[in-house]
Amino acid sequence: MNKTGRVSVLNGDATLADRVTTGSPALGPDVIYQRLVERSSDIPYVTDINGTVTFIGHQVEVYGYIAEKLVGRNLVELVYPEDLGKxxxxxxxxxECGVESVTTFRVNxxxxGxxxxxxxxxxxxxxxxRVLGTSGFLRDITQRRQTEEALKQARDGLEKRVKERTAKLAAANEQxxxxxxQRHRVEQALRESEERFRSIFAESPIGIILYRPDGTFLSMNKACMAIFGIADVARARxxxxxxxxxxxxxxxxxxxxGKTLRWDGLFDFDLVKQSGLYQPAKAGPLYIEVSITPLGLEGxxxxxxxxxxxxxxxERKQAxxxxxxxEQLYRLLAENITDVIYCTDMNGRPTYMSPSVTRLLGYSVEEAMSRTMExxxxxxxxxxxxxxLATEMALDYKEGxxxxxxxxxxxxxxxxxxxTVWAEVTVSFQRDAEGRPIAILGVMRDITERKRDEEELREAMLKLSRSNAELERFTYIASHHLQEPLRQVTSYVQLLAQRLEGKIDSDASDFMAYAVEGAHRMHRLINDFLAYSRLGLHSKAFKxxxxxxxxxxxxxxLRGAIEETSAAITHGALPTIMADGEQLTQLFMQLLSNAIKFRGDEPPEVHIWAEESESECVFSVRDNGIGIAPEFFDKIFLVFHRLHSPTKYSGTGIGLAICKKVIDYHGGRIWVESEPGKGSTFHFAIPKRGEVQS
Known part of the structure; x- marks a missing residue:
C-alpha cells in the first residue's frame, strides 16, 4: 500500500499496475488500477500478517458493511465459525507452499443474510x-452455490432443459x-455413494431387509439370511x-x-416351518431385536x-x-449367610443391611438401617x-x-x-466412573468366641511363661546348691583314699576311684545343666x-583339642548378625567340640560357611566324623539323650540341647544332614531381624 492508502502490491511480487499498458500520459498506473478495482464487482482487500484488514473495497457496502469500519478488524471475524478451520x-x-490460495467460506x-x-x-x-500479509479478491459465489445445489435436485430434468435452451446456451457454452x-462429478459421487451403500448393505453384521411401499420383498443381506436360516434369498420373496x-x-x-417400530422377542423357527412361510435351516427359538423404519416420509x-x-x-438375553x-443367588446368599453384608454411604449411613444383622446385633433390618455404623x-x-477411615481417605486422595x-x-x-459383640469388619470402597469413593461395602463376622479364646490363650501363655521362668530359676538354684555337697563328697573320698593308701586291697581302691570319677561326671553334668538353665534366665537385647x-x-x-587331634578347621566368609554374642559362642563351641570329639580314624576336618537370604542367615558346620543315623536326627537335640556310652565318648548329652535352646531363643531353626560313616553337617538359621523369643 502506498502513501495514499491505495494497494501497491497485490498477487505476488508484481503489481497489477505493472501489467497495465496505457497510451494516455495523463493516467498513471495507480489511477488505472484504482478505477479497475472500483468498477469490479469483487471485493478487493489487503491484510497484515495477523489478518487485520488494512484495506477493503467499497463493494463490501452492498452487504451492509461500512468499509472504513472494517479496516482494523481481523478478516476471520467475518467467517462463519464452522468454516474457520478450513x-x-x-x-x-x-x-508453506508459496502458492496462491483459493478458498470458499460463508459470511452472515x-x-x-x-x-x-x-x-x-x-x-x-x-x-x-518474509511474509508481510495477504491480498486478494472476495467474490460472491452464492448464486453459483445455489445453482450447483439446484443441479443436484434437478438431475432428472437436466436433459429436457438442455434441449429447450440449446439456442439460448450457445453464447454460454463455456458455462x-x-x-x-459438475453434473458428472455429482453423478460420480452418487455412484460412489450407491456403491458404498451396497457394500454396507452386503457386509453389515446387522441383518437388513428392504421392502417396497406395498410391503413386498425387495432385498435382504447375508447377515439377515444367516439370522433367519435362509439358504436362498428367492425363498424370502x-x-x-x-x-x-x-x-x-x-x-x-x-x-x-411414518412411525418407526422397535421391539424384541422370541422368533420360533418351528412355528415358521409349521406356517409354511419357508423352510429355515435352523430350529428352535431365537431372540431377536427388530427395528422397522418407513423411508421417504421426511419433509x-x-x-x-x-x-x-x-x-x-x-447371547445378550442369555447373559x-x-x-x-x-443376582438372585447372591441375594439369597446375602440373606442367609451368617456374616452381615452391608453397604453405607461415605457418612456411614446404611443403604443395605443383610438379614443376618438380627442374629449378630439383635436389631431388625429396619432398626439397623436407621442407625449409623458409628x-x-x-x-x-x-x-x-x-x-x-480418615487415614484411608487421606491415603486414597494422595495416591489416587x-x-x-x-x-x-x-x-x-x-x-x-x-x-457387646466383637466382629471382624472387612471394608472396601465402591467408586464412581472417575475412581472416587462413593460408598463403603463391608462384611461383619462374629469373632466374639475367637476373641474370648484368644484372651484365655494369652492368659494361659502368660501363666506358662511365668511357670517356665520360675522352673528355670528353681533348676538353676537347685543345680547351683548341688555343687557344694558334691565337692565335699569328692574331697572326702579323695582324702579317705590317701589315708587308707596301702591299708586296703585293690578292689577297695578301685571303688574309691570309681566314686571320684562318678562325682566328677556329676560335676560336669551339673555345670552343663546350669549352662542350659541359664539360657532362659536373662534376656538380652540383640546386638x-x-x-x-x-x-x-x-x-x-579349643586350641588344645585341635592340636591334640590334628584337626583341620576351615571357614568361608561369615556375616555380622543381630544376636546374643555369648549364646552364639556357646553354639559354635558345642558344634565344633562335637565335630572334633566324634571323629573317625582320620584326623577331623571341619568346614564352616554361611549363606544369606532376604529374611535369614543359614550357617553350616560340616565334619568327616562317624555320622548319625537318620532315626536319631530329632532325638539328638533332646536333653540327656546320648547315642554312645560315656566310656567311648565323654559328655553329658546336653550339648546339642543347648544348641537347640540358643536357636529357639533367636527365633530360628536347627537341623542335621548325616549318614553313618560319612560325617555330618549341622545347619542353623537365624532371622536377620530376630527378637527375643519368650
Missing part, C-alpha cells in the same frame, strides 16, 4: 521473502461445460412385510403414518419403502438371564474406625484410586440388649555380632 488450513498451506452479512464467498488471495512478501462437468412374522398385528397403520415426501434391521440378541439368576460402636472401636484394596479391622459393637570374631574366639578356646 480457511485457516488453506492459508497455512499457501504460506448484515443486509443479505448468509452469503458464500470465494477468496482468491496471495501472500505478500518483502524482498527477503455449460462447467455445469456438465414371497414373504410380505405386513403378513410376515416380523410385524406385530395392527402395526401396518402405524408404519404407513412430507411420499413413502418409498421400509427398512427392517434385525439383530440376534440371544441377562444369567445375570438375573446370579452409633453402634463402643467408644474405643469408634475412635479406631474413625481414625482408620487404589482399586479393590480391602481393609480389615476388629471392632466391638453394642447389641440391642446392651451387651550386632561379628560371627567370624566369635569363631576365632572358640578356636582359641
Amino acid at each position: 480457511v485457516m488450513n488453506d492459508f497455512q498451506q499457501a504460506v 452479512t448484515p443486509t443479505m 448468509v452469503r458464500y464467498f470465494e477468496d482468491n488471495g496471495s501472500i505478500l512478501r518483502d524482498q527477503d521473502g 455449460l461445460k462447467q455445469e456438465i462437468a 414371497a414373504i410380505n412385510l405386513f403378513n410376515g412374522p416380523l410385524v406385530p398385528e395392527n402395526a401396518r397403520e402405524m408404519l404407513q403414518q 412430507k415426501g411420499s413413502l418409498t419403502g421400509y427398512l427392517v434391521q434385525v439383530q440376534d440378541i440371544t 441377562e438371564e444369567a445375570l438375573r439368576q446370579s 452409633e453402634g460402636l463402643t467408644p474405643a472401636s469408634r475412635d479406631t474406625a474413625m481414625k482408620d 484410586q487404589s482399586g479393590a484394596r480391602v481393609r480389615r479391622r476388629e471392632l466391638e459393637f453394642y447389641r440391642k440388649d446392651g451387651s 550386632p555380632v561379628d560371627c567370624e570374631a566369635v569363631l576365632y574366639e572358640v578356636l582359641g578356646i
Whole structure:
C-alpha cells in the first residue's frame, strides 16, 4: 500500500499496475488500477500478517458493511465459525507452499443474510521473502452455490432443459461445460455413494431387509439370511412385510403414518416351518431385536419403502438371564449367610443391611438401617474406625484410586440388649466412573468366641511363661546348691583314699576311684545343666555380632583339642548378625567340640560357611566324623539323650540341647544332614531381624 492508502502490491511480487499498458500520459498506473478495482464487482482487500484488514473495497457496502469500519478488524471475524478451520488450513498451506490460495467460506452479512464467498488471495512478501500479509479478491459465489445445489435436485430434468435452451446456451457454452462437468462429478459421487451403500448393505453384521411401499420383498443381506436360516434369498420373496412374522398385528397403520417400530422377542423357527412361510435351516427359538423404519416420509415426501434391521440378541438375553439368576443367588446368599453384608454411604449411613444383622446385633433390618455404623460402636472401636477411615481417605486422595484394596479391622459393637459383640469388619470402597469413593461395602463376622479364646490363650501363655521362668530359676538354684555337697563328697573320698593308701586291697581302691570319677561326671553334668538353665534366665537385647570374631574366639578356646587331634578347621566368609554374642559362642563351641570329639580314624576336618537370604542367615558346620543315623536326627537335640556310652565318648548329652535352646531363643531353626560313616553337617538359621523369643 502506498502513501495514499491505495494497494501497491497485490498477487505476488508484481503489481497489477505493472501489467497495465496505457497510451494516455495523463493516467498513471495507480489511477488505472484504482478505477479497475472500483468498477469490479469483487471485493478487493489487503491484510497484515495477523489478518487485520488494512484495506477493503467499497463493494463490501452492498452487504451492509461500512468499509472504513472494517479496516482494523481481523478478516476471520467475518467467517462463519464452522468454516474457520478450513480457511485457516488453506492459508497455512499457501504460506508453506508459496502458492496462491483459493478458498470458499460463508459470511452472515448484515443486509443479505448468509452469503458464500470465494477468496482468491496471495501472500505478500518483502524482498527477503518474509511474509508481510495477504491480498486478494472476495467474490460472491452464492448464486453459483445455489445453482450447483439446484443441479443436484434437478438431475432428472437436466436433459429436457438442455434441449429447450440449446439456442439460448450457445453464447454460454463455456458455462455449460462447467455445469456438465459438475453434473458428472455429482453423478460420480452418487455412484460412489450407491456403491458404498451396497457394500454396507452386503457386509453389515446387522441383518437388513428392504421392502417396497406395498410391503413386498425387495432385498435382504447375508447377515439377515444367516439370522433367519435362509439358504436362498428367492425363498424370502414371497414373504410380505405386513403378513410376515416380523410385524406385530395392527402395526401396518402405524408404519404407513411414518412411525418407526422397535421391539424384541422370541422368533420360533418351528412355528415358521409349521406356517409354511419357508423352510429355515435352523430350529428352535431365537431372540431377536427388530427395528422397522418407513423411508421417504421426511419433509412430507411420499413413502418409498421400509427398512427392517434385525439383530440376534440371544447371547445378550442369555447373559441377562444369567445375570438375573446370579443376582438372585447372591441375594439369597446375602440373606442367609451368617456374616452381615452391608453397604453405607461415605457418612456411614446404611443403604443395605443383610438379614443376618438380627442374629449378630439383635436389631431388625429396619432398626439397623436407621442407625449409623458409628452409633453402634463402643467408644474405643469408634475412635479406631474413625481414625482408620480418615487415614484411608487421606491415603486414597494422595495416591489416587487404589482399586479393590480391602481393609480389615476388629471392632466391638453394642447389641440391642446392651451387651457387646466383637466382629471382624472387612471394608472396601465402591467408586464412581472417575475412581472416587462413593460408598463403603463391608462384611461383619462374629469373632466374639475367637476373641474370648484368644484372651484365655494369652492368659494361659502368660501363666506358662511365668511357670517356665520360675522352673528355670528353681533348676538353676537347685543345680547351683548341688555343687557344694558334691565337692565335699569328692574331697572326702579323695582324702579317705590317701589315708587308707596301702591299708586296703585293690578292689577297695578301685571303688574309691570309681566314686571320684562318678562325682566328677556329676560335676560336669551339673555345670552343663546350669549352662542350659541359664539360657532362659536373662534376656538380652540383640546386638550386632561379628560371627567370624566369635569363631576365632572358640578356636582359641579349643586350641588344645585341635592340636591334640590334628584337626583341620576351615571357614568361608561369615556375616555380622543381630544376636546374643555369648549364646552364639556357646553354639559354635558345642558344634565344633562335637565335630572334633566324634571323629573317625582320620584326623577331623571341619568346614564352616554361611549363606544369606532376604529374611535369614543359614550357617553350616560340616565334619568327616562317624555320622548319625537318620532315626536319631530329632532325638539328638533332646536333653540327656546320648547315642554312645560315656566310656567311648565323654559328655553329658546336653550339648546339642543347648544348641537347640540358643536357636529357639533367636527365633530360628536347627537341623542335621548325616549318614553313618560319612560325617555330618549341622545347619542353623537365624532371622536377620530376630527378637527375643519368650
